[in-house]
Amino acid sequence: MEFILSLGIGVMTGSGVWLILRPRTYQVIIGLSLLSYAVNLFIFGVGGLKVNAPAVLQDGVDISAYTDPVPQALVLTAIVIGFATTALFLVVLLAARGLTGTDHVDGREQP
């Protein structure tokens, strides 16, 4: 499972970095989204990977049977904030497209 998770993070980060370096605003926003997915998985991973383990403590159960709840809370916050800022970026992207008439990130086509 560690291998699949790290492969997923790596592929998404690689694609994301490539995409945010592209000249079209739509590519940039998809790149940022992919990067934020990769980061969310990464945060999830730092708590250690466990399958079928609860995050909420109960009395009398061994602590090693639990998964770390903090990264899950962090991921939740990061998802919400990432979603909001991406939506905001989308609005600016559309405004830029409307004002400049092009979807190039610099607002004008390269000659």
Added chain:
Amino acid sequence: MNLSHHLIIAPILVPLATGALLLLIDERQRTVKALVGLGSTLLLFVVALGLFRFAASIDGPEAAQQGVYLLGNWAAPFGIVLVVDRLSALMLVLTATLAIAALIFALARWHTAGAHFHSLFQFLLMGLNGAFLTGDLFNLFVFFEVMLAASYGLLLHGSGLLRVKAGLHYIAVNLAAALLFLIGVSLIYGVTGTLNMADLAVRVSTVGPEQRMLLEAGAGILGVAFLIKAGMWPLNFWLPPAYTAASAPVAGIFAIMSKVGIYVVLRLSLLVFGHDSSASSGFGLHVLLVGGLATITFGAIGVLASQALGRLAGFSVLVSSGTLLTAIGMGSAGITTGALFYLVSSTLTISAFFMLIELVERGQDAGASVLAVTMEAYGDADPDEEEQEGDLGFAMPGTMAVLGICFAACGILLAGLPPLSGFVAKFAMLSAMLNPIGGDTTATIPGYVWFVVFLVILSGLAALIAMTRSGIRTFWASMEGTEPRVLVIEVAPVFLLIAATLYLTVQAGPVMRFMDDTTRALTTPQQYIEAVFDARRAGVPGTEVQP
């Protein structure tokens, strides 16, 4: 646990409640919105002053504990804490001062240039205050994002091609920076198992050598996120266009935003990597030093090359950031004291300068300035350049003379010449660099220190040359420029900020003593750490939860 203890959370709650309330008021009721916004900002200033007085009186563990506010009433390493100490109180007062000035300036006409200016402004203040107060890394991320989300909206305030183009780059860069922030925070959590800054400072010295590399990688990535915000070269190419494109009052408050990055770097480097015992002590200081020097160089060249005043101010932000980063990177207490003074002085100056620029440029012939100005800075004509809004105050008599005096004051402050506070700040830093042990003339000064001194003075010279050149062109050589119509409430904020620097100069002694105490508290973080851990929970009298 008395009522005044709850004052600590007021700098976050007041703007949050006001911003939300302002959303409910109809956009056409501008006067009501303006009054509510102004009232909230004034209240914020009073609260900040109260916290400042409290922080300045912190002299022992008992008082320091009073400055810790347990959100949710959980004991320290588990719950999120807000901490008021001298540094955060200082930043709160600085934020509130700039906010009052920028808001009064905006009332003349800018707040009508688009929707929800006042709400966004309050949310920005909430984010800034939260970032200064929080004692938790992830909470810092949340407040950072609140601040940035509000700043995206404010940067686009007034719309127009130029702002949208600059805003697009600004948002993209800051979204990427936010992702780096998350990676850094999660790496640090993965290694140490804590997000509380005080707890982190304790645990960092217990991290084993095999984990240390991971911890330092996390701290480095986190640092990059803050340095993007602070504008360290080569992470700062987004900054001058964004600050130039922003409307004048927004740029005025943005002057503090680059200082948030500086604040966090200063706070975390001294708290987490400040002890001599830890193997990672002094981590990253070289990067700050070299990066700071590169930033000063880049900023000074930019200042000299700027044709437009807006870009000049944008690059002045970089010079200021670079000087601060260099000073922090030298890692000596005396220099940090001077740097704190410089931080306050330069932030006030740059904010006043951004607002002054708009007033000065209003009178210039549009055709002439397009010729003089680089194309990307003035790609379009300002859409809201109509003369209107006569109902909010009197036009200023003797406009050019008054603006000229303010301009000269800004020039003196930026260049660091006597008699204003820019000189005191630079003198304090330079004298601490050249007297490392305090008056011991036999000690040899390393070569790089001379280089730093040289660059800091050179950047002042560059600012002086650029300001003189622009001043001559604007005030003495503009034949066909019409007398700009400037309202009293637009000049008043500039006066207010310059008066604040004057106050800093006159009161330099007490202010410097305060900065000295601040540095001492920062360089001996034990008191901060103990205060956070020993803070008492409400309703549980006398219980002290040990980590």
